[in-house]
Each structure stands twice: as structure tokens, then as C-alpha cells.
Amino acid sequence: xxxxxxxxxxxxxxxxxxxxxxxxxxxxxxxxxxxxxxxxxxxxxxxxxxxxxxxxxxxxxxxxxxxxxxxxxxxxxxxxxxxxxxxxxxxxxxxxxxxxxxxxxxxxxxxxxxxxxxxxxxxxxxxxxxxxxxxxxxxxxxxxxxxxxxxxxxxxxxxxxxxxxxxxxxxxxxxxxxxxxxxxxxxxxxxxxxxxxxxxxxxxxxxxxxxxxxxxxxxxxxxxxxxxxxxxxxxxxxxxxxxxxxxxxxxxxxxxxxxxxxxxxxxxxxxxxxxxxxx
Amino acid sequence: xxxxxxxxxxxxxxxxxxxxxxxxxxxxxxxxxxxxxxxxxxxxxxxxxxxxxxxxxxxxxxxxxxxxxxxxxxxxxxxxxxxxxxxxxxxxxxxxxxxxxxxxxxxxxxxxxxxxxxxxxxxxxxxxxxxxxxxxxxxxxxxxxxxxxxxxxxxxxxxxxxxxxxxxxxxxxxxxxxxxxxxxxxxxxxxxxxxxxxxxxxxxxxxxxxxxxxxxxxxxxxxxxxxxxxxxxxxx
Numbered sequence: 001x002x003x004x005x006x007x008x009x010x011x012x013x014x015x016x017x018x019x020x021x022x023x024x025x026x027x028x029x030x031x032x033x034x035x036x037x038x039x040x041x042x043x044x045x046x047x048x049x050x051x052x053x054x055x056x057x058x059x060x061x062x063x064x065x066x067x068x069x070x071x072x073x074x075x076x077x078x079x080x081x082x083x084x085x086x087x088x089x090x091x092x093x094x095x096x097x098x099x100x101x102x103x104x105x106x107x108x109x110x111x112x113x114x115x116x117x118x119x120x121x122x123x124x125x126x127x128x129x130x131x132x133x134x135x136x137x138x139x140x141x142x143x144x145x146x147x148x149x150x151x152x153x154x155x156x157x158x159x160x161x162x163x164x165x166x167x168x169x170x171x172x173x174x175x176x177x178x179x180x181x182x183x184x185x186x187x188x189x190x191x192x193x194x195x196x197x198x199x200x201x202x203x204x205x206x207x208x209x210x211x212x213x214x215x216x217x218x219x220x221x222x223x224x225x226x227x228x229x230x231x232x233x234x235x236x237x238x239x240x241x242x243x244x245x246x247x248x249x250x251x252x253x254x255x256x257x258x259x260x261x262x263x264x265x266x267x268x269x270x271x272x273x274x275x276x277x278x279x
Numbered sequence: 280x281x282x283x284x285x286x287x288x289x290x291x292x293x294x295x296x297x298x299x300x301x302x303x304x305x306x307x308x309x310x311x312x313x314x315x316x317x318x319x320x321x322x323x324x325x326x327x328x329x330x331x332x333x334x335x336x337x338x339x340x341x342x343x344x345x346x347x348x349x350x351x352x353x354x355x356x357x358x359x360x361x362x363x364x365x366x367x368x369x370x371x372x373x374x375x376x377x378x379x380x381x382x383x384x385x386x387x388x389x390x391x392x393x394x395x396x397x398x399x400x401x402x403x404x405x406x407x408x409x410x411x412x413x414x415x416x417x418x419x420x421x422x423x424x425x426x427x428x429x430x431x432x433x434x435x436x437x438x439x440x441x442x443x444x445x446x447x448x449x450x451x452x453x454x455x456x457x458x459x460x461x462x463x464x465x466x467x468x469x470x471x472x473x474x475x476x477x478x479x480x481x482x483x484x485x486x487x488x489x490x491x492x493x494x495x496x497x498x499x500x501x502x503x504x505x506x507x508x509x510x511x512x513x514x515x
Contacts, residue, residue: 098386099379106371139373139409 011123021127022120025149028129032075034162034198035062037133038172038191039144040182043215044135046073047191049162049198050210063212063222067092069102070136071212071220075162076149077129084128088112105136109145109153117151131161135214142215160194167197184215188223192232204232296348296399298322300333301472302434303344303403304462306446307412307427308455311483312405314344315459317467318492319474326474334480336487338363341377341406342480346431347419348399355398358387377406377413381423389421401431407484430462433470438462452481464495 006012007020014020035048050059060078064085065071070092074081091111095103112132119125132147146161147153158176160168171194179187191211196204206228214220223231298320305314320328333352334344337359345352362383366375375383381404391397401418416431417423428442441462450458459479467473475497480489508514 098383099375100382101376101379104371104373106373107369110369 009123010120010126019120019150022150025127025129026131029076029131029149029161030163030165032077032130032162033062034160034165034168034195035073035075035131035133036158036160036165036168036172036191036194036198037073037135037144037146037156038158038176038179038187038194039135039142039156040179040184040187041141043182043184043187043213043218044071044137044142044144045187045191045211045213046071046133046135047195047209047211048073048075049195050208063210064089065212065220065222066108066134066136067096067102068219069138069214070105070108070134071214072135073133073212075131075133075165080128081130081132084112084115084130084132087115088134102137104138105134105143105145106138108136109134109147112147113151113153116147116149120149120151133159133161135212136220137214137216158190158194160198162198164198164200167200168194171197184213184218188213188231189235192228193235204236205229206232292396293348293351293399296351298328298349299399299472300331300346300349300352301470302430302432302438302466303333303346303401304430304434304438304442304459304466305344305403305405305414305428306442306450306455306458307405307414308450308452308481310452311407311412311481312342312414313452313455313459313479313481314342314403314405315463315477315479316344316346317463317474318476318478319472320349321472324471326472329474329476330492332478334478334489336480336482336489337380337404337406338366338375339486340374340408340482341380341404342482342487343380344403344405344431346401351398351400355384355387355400355402359384374408376408376411377404377415378408380404380406381413381415381417381425385417385421385423388417388419388423392419392421403429403431406482410484434462434466437465437469441465455481460495464497467495467497 006014010019010021033049033051037046046063048062052059062078063071063073066085066088072085072088088108091108092103116128119127127149129149134145134147136143144156145153146156146159157179158172160172175190188211195209206225210222211228212220212222300320301317303316305312314334316333318330319326320331331349334342335356337343384402384404388398397419399419403416405414414429415423415425416429428446430438445458456479463477467475475494476492477495478489478492480487
């Protein structure tokens, strides 16, 4: 997409029927660091890659709790994402106040999409430069939606947005058919593996990713670093041991596990694992 | 932002009710909620209107019964119509259940009370959704609560004691109706604004059913009625 004479204004159509400003906003989403979401019948897991600007700084918060039953992961302009999260929280709390009942996530998503659409049809506004993966519950179970700067929204079984999300999407495309019946633990594991795919070679540690879960009977919450690291260790070992010996059955085994963690810790100590400032 | 009621005057506020309905009684039973009310609309002490529907279904899951000012009840129905319409327009498989409608009404009633312009009603809201039975009440000052049986107006004083004694979980439909009839009969005897034309309605998971109105049998053959002045000769 190159600069042209139809891209100055969001209210200018191109002869080909495109709104370039909206498309540029969607580019901003693609530049942000990856966010991944997947759902089963009863749970939704959101995960994202947290890249700090430098070793000295903290990483940006990309997952927000909107209500006990809804959470959102963003990619793109995090400031825009924060503002939209505040809007979502407001809508949820107002609905709860009037009806003493949680706002169905499907309705929140439509309101959000309509809000984004307004910015594509006002000459004095610009589109929000953030893509939102909204995971939440309503009467019919768990749902995952993707809200676009264009004002479109789609429901997904699993999706990934942001930079290098294609790798995660490829992994998810292979596995998504099983997600409906997945247990909570399997879902989180798949989310972590998908996150690892979008790190592309870089080691998956709990300091570079954030994972959050919401489910029937489980309010939305972000998993703490320790829990995430333990989950990573459980399946990371399998990957490390694959090159030497094949006959080892996958997943948790005690003997190789020891070696695995040993290797992990060794590697961790060796590399300057200066965890970015935990704020 | 000066509101209309500030700029105009007291004539824009509800000061007293004109056409009123009397008690509504409701209880939870095995399959849902049973609600009863008579069809009278009193104009002060005159029993002026005798075919007023005071029980109305709301959406798929709820039933609303109202006592108090009938015109305010009609306005509430108008609000709820809009609410249910917008709820249906989402067309997304979610719907407002009785708990949500009750809380919405509570907010409406309380907000009007705060503006010194109340909707002069006591409302009973009952319903079933996803197997959960709900029965609540809200009145013109915003007092609201949920219970296994509720009543408005004189019903609170005359029928709640009966219900406290005789209500139990898992009443059958027939038992529930008999209990409600007992309550309505007491009201018919003792409430001056009661008329002998009652409506019973039920709401279950399948939906609301409004039964046709009928009259209660009453008994007036007490000897004291036949000879009222026995024991007090000369009186009338």
C-alpha cells in the first residue's frame, strides 16, 4: 500500500471503493506485538507477547479485565486500547447496575464495533488504531470476538493478531477443531504454544508473555508469572528432548523432566535474564 | 440543565392517584409463578371500572402485576415495551429475564421518587428463566425485594399471614390456585376496593398464561348477617 491522493481523509473514498485511512489503521494493528485468543465451550484463554522497549523499561499492559466475565487483549496503539477498555468497563458496569446481571459479551462487542464505525465516518476523527480480542461469557457459553478498527467484528474459535501472528494462526488452524471440547488446561497449553510460534525462535518464558483465562464459574483473571512458567516448563521439556531421543512419550515424565529443568535453569542463568522492570 | 419540573410547577408532578387498582398477590409454585388480581379500577371510593387488566406478560419470561394508579401502570408498560423491543432487536439469543426486568423497574421507580414525581404503583414482577424462578416486588418509593410470595396494598396485611402459614416449596398448580383463591376471597370480604372478578395468571418456563376472569363464590348466610341487631336491640 503506497501513498496516494485518496488517503489523507478517512471520509474520502478511493476510486476502487477503499477507505485508505481505515486500512492504514489496520496496518497499525499488524505492527503491534502479537495477541492470541482461543476458546472452548466453557473457557476462553487470551495470551499476548510482551515486548518491552528496552531492558530498562517495563512492558505495556495489553490484557485488560473488563468485567468478571469479560476480558480483552489488544494489539496496536495501546493507548487507544486503554481508552476502549475503559469504555467497555463502563458499559459493563452500567448494565450491571441497572439489571443486576452481566452484560452479554455479544452485545458489548456490537456496541464497541459501532463506536469504531463512527470514527470511520467523521472527518474530524481518526479510526482507533487497535485490534481487540474480546473473550467473554454469555447465556450460550464462551465466546471469542475480534474487533477491527474498521468497525467490523467477527466471532472466532481461535485467532491471533499483531506482528508474526501468522505463525500462531497456522498452528491454531491445525488444532482448532478440537478446541470446543478442550479442557481448561489443554486450552492454556495451546495458547502458550501458539504464543511461542509467534516468538519465532525466541525462547518462551513467562516474562515475555501474559496469559489470562475466563470461564464458566471462573472469573476473568490474569495468570501470575509463576503459574505460567510452570505450565511452560511442562511442555517445553518435550520440545527440548525431541532432537536426542524419539521413543520418549510426550508430556510429563519424571526423569527427563529433571534433566529438562536443569537445562532450562542452566540456560536461564547463562543468558542475561534480566527480567524487565516489574511494575 | 433545568428540568421541566423546575420550570413548570407542581402540576407536573403526581400528587395523588385517581384511578387505582387494589391488591396483587403472587406466589412461587412447582413450575413457576402464580399471580392473581381483581379487575377493578376504583375512582376514589367508587368502584368505577370493572374490566381492567392488571396482569400483563412481559417478554418471554416475566409477568407484571400492578396496583395503584392505572395510568402510571400503562406508562410503565410503555417503557417495558420499548425495553423488550430493543432486547429482541439484538436478535442474539440473549434475553432479559425476570431478575433483569425487576431491577430495571426498581431503578425507574426509585429515580422517579428522587425527582418527587413518582409512578404511583406497587408492582409485582414474577417469572422463570432457565429453570430459575423469580418473584419480586417494587413500590413507588423504590422499596424492592424478592420472596417466595408477595402481595401489594392491603394484600400485604391480609394475605401474607395466610401465605406464611400455608405456602411451601413445590406447591402443585391446583394447590397454588386454591391458596390464591383463599387469599383473594379474604380480600374480597375485607377490602372495600375489591371487586368480585378475578384474574389468575401463571408463568412457567414455557411462557405466560392468562386465565379468563371469573368470580369467587362467597358466603353470606351467617346468622349474624341475617339478624344483625340480635344482642343490640334498636340498632341498625
